[in-house]
Amino acid sequence: LNSYDYLVVGSGLFGSVFAHEAALRGKRVKVIEKREHIAGNIYTKEFDGIQVHQYGAHIFHTSDREIWDYVNQFAKFNRYTNSPVANYKGQMYNLPFNMNTFNELWGTRTPEEAFKKIEEQKRAVHLVGQPRNLEEQAISLVGTDIYQKLIKGYTEKQWGKKATELPAFIIRRLPVRFTYDNNYFNDTYQGIPIGGYTQIVEKMLDSDLIDIETNVDFFAHKDRYLGEYPKVVFTGMIDQYFDYKYGELEYRSLRFENEELNVSNYQGNAVINYTDAETPYTRIIEHKHFEFGKGDSGKTIITREYPANWKRGDEPYYPVNDVQNNKLYKQYAKLAARESNVIFGGRLGQYRYFDMHQVIHSALVRVHDEFD
Ligand code: FDA
Structure with a gap:
């Protein structure tokens, strides 16, 4: 010893x-x-x-x-308050799903209008019994528009599988917020x-x-x-x-691609999620926004995050x-x-x-x- x-x-x-x-x-x-x-x-x-x-x-x-x-x-x-933004085929949507998102999607202005829209979309898809996969689960919680534009592509990239092949339990809840509040977390601190x-x-x-x-x-x-x-x-x-x-x-692995750019502000937010299926990365992080634009103002550093399958020797992130x-x-x-x-x-x-x-x-x- x-x-x-x-x-x-x-x-x-x-x-x-x-x-x-x-x-x-x-x-x-x-x-x-x-x-x-x-x-x-x-x-x-x-x-x-x-x-x-x-x-x-x-x-x-x-x-x-x-x-x-x-x-x-x-x-x-x-x-710092986490308030990511989604980019779906060039359209920007606030996250998590809240009154701002609903306004961007449908032009709804009040909680009642937004609630009706979501219920209408949930009803339009006739799901019988328990959701059998992630797609059915997500649609049963938030309807088709949010699912198609903000969940499907992102989740499929993240897991490397089709949403219809993923188990429903991955999405137990999808918080939908009927306030104009982009704060992602509900925590006190x-x-x-x-x-x-x-x-x-x-x-x-x-x-x-x-x-x-x-x-x-x-x-x-x-x-x-x-x-x-x-x-x-x-x-x-x-x-x-x-x-x-x-x-x-x-495990799931990730690949990070860092780039230094000669601009002072590239995307205007720390985290932008790419929710379509075509973009190979899931998000771009612009690090200086975690500290409110601190650092040399003529430069910024961004990181693209690519999900990856894991095999022995790779970093096991999730x-x-x-x-x-x-x-x-x-x-x-x-x-x-x-x-x-x-x-x-x-x-x-x-x-x-x-x-x-x-x-x-x-x-x-x-x-x-x-x-x-
Ligand atoms: P961690 O993996 O950090 O440490 C284990 C260490 O052991 C590593 O340094 C590894 O190299 C070392 N090690 C492993 N095998 C070894 C060996 N054989 N010999 C010697 N050393 C070995 N959490 C949160 O609260 N908010 C957030 O926003 C995020 N975001 C986030 C993004 C991403 C992409 C990931 C992957 C994770 C998060 N997390 C997070 C989670 C957070 O990273 C996590 O809670 C902690 O880092 C976990 O700390 P651990 O000590 O468990 O593991």
């Missing part, structure tokens, strides 16, 4: 919250990270004075006061850390009791690590940990939590429960789509189980 109490595999939010809390309790922690930088998918990097979200748009939102206070220890947040996300993780890991090594893959020396460290916190892929013994879990994969995950979770010296956590370790506030909460629960 070496002198460390914990090996934390992965420097994303889960691993970093755990390492931070362990160090506060006097434990020595080694963090290993296979990428060349810390912070996992919330990593941001500055170019031309603009914080670029390297792994997709990250907007912090929560209604949990404790989590909000927790994260505010590590950064000041601005008042929302914002972007001024100066980016990376500083949050840097501060969490800033302790004499924590050592960090990047460019190190746990699987290169798995047995040695398990022999040398009394306890391991593993935030990588749970199926890979068990050598895919029961088969592969399914777990695919359908019935089959969840069943397979349960088998792995049983094996994990028997690894008494290993804590499996985070999006990949627990195979669950966690938002940032949820992953912090989940890590703090594990910390509590471990120490209190």
Whole structure:
């Protein structure tokens, strides 16, 4: 055994919250990270004075006061409010679906007019019984126009499958708002850390009791690590940990294409979704708008986000939590429960789509189980 109490595999939010809390309790922690930088998918990097979200748009939102206070220890947040816009074949629509969207679609002005229009569209399609797929589910919730223009193409690109081949459960609810409110989230607290996300993780890991090594893959020396460290916190892929013994879990991957443009304002909003089927990317992020146009005014950085199938070796961005994969995950979770010296956590370790506030909460629960 070496002198460390914990090996934390992965420097994303889960691993970093755990390492931070362990160090506060006097434990020595080694963090290993296979990428060349810390912070996992919330990593941001500055170019031309603009914080670029390297792994997709990250907007912090929560209604949990404790989590909000927790994260505010590590950064000041601005008042950014997520209000994406959809581009469908050149027509612009406000999101999420609200009175602005309905006005843009149909010219309706009052909640009553909009409500009638949606009900009329839902009735025009004669669906019998339970929706059998995502298409039927979406139409039964919001009618045909919203489905065709704002949901179908986007969802099919995201999942790489036809909406008629996707399960209905992917869309349980489609919030429809009869107010002129473009705020995407309903949460009490929302914002972007001024100066980016990376500083949050840097501060969490800033302790004499924590050592960090990047460019190190746990699987290169798995047995040695398990022999040398009394306890391991593993935030990588749970199926890979068990050598895919029961088969592969399914993930969705993404490809990000960054471009620097010599204009000060390219699209007028941080996030524009491309909801038609023809455009190969799902969205364009213009990073400076997360910070209200900050940065060199003559330049901007945009990122096109392309969904991609996942195969071994690719970055597993999203777990695919359908019935089959969840069943397979349960088998792995049983094996994990028997690894008494290993804590499996985070999006990949627990195979669950966690938002940032949820992953912090989940890590703090594990910390509590471990120490209190
Ligand atoms: P994360 O993946 O961040 O960290 C795991 C780390 O472990 C990685 O750094 C990885 O390299 C490392 N690792 C894996 N295997 C390893 C190995 N074998 N050896 C060493 N290291 C290894 N949330 C939100 O609240 N608002 C938002 O707007 C968004 N937006 C968003 C967009 C996109 C495109 C994605 C993919 C995700 C989001 N999220 C989000 C979710 C958010 O990214 C997520 O909640 C946290 O990053 C999860 O932190 P984890 O620590 O679980 O995983």
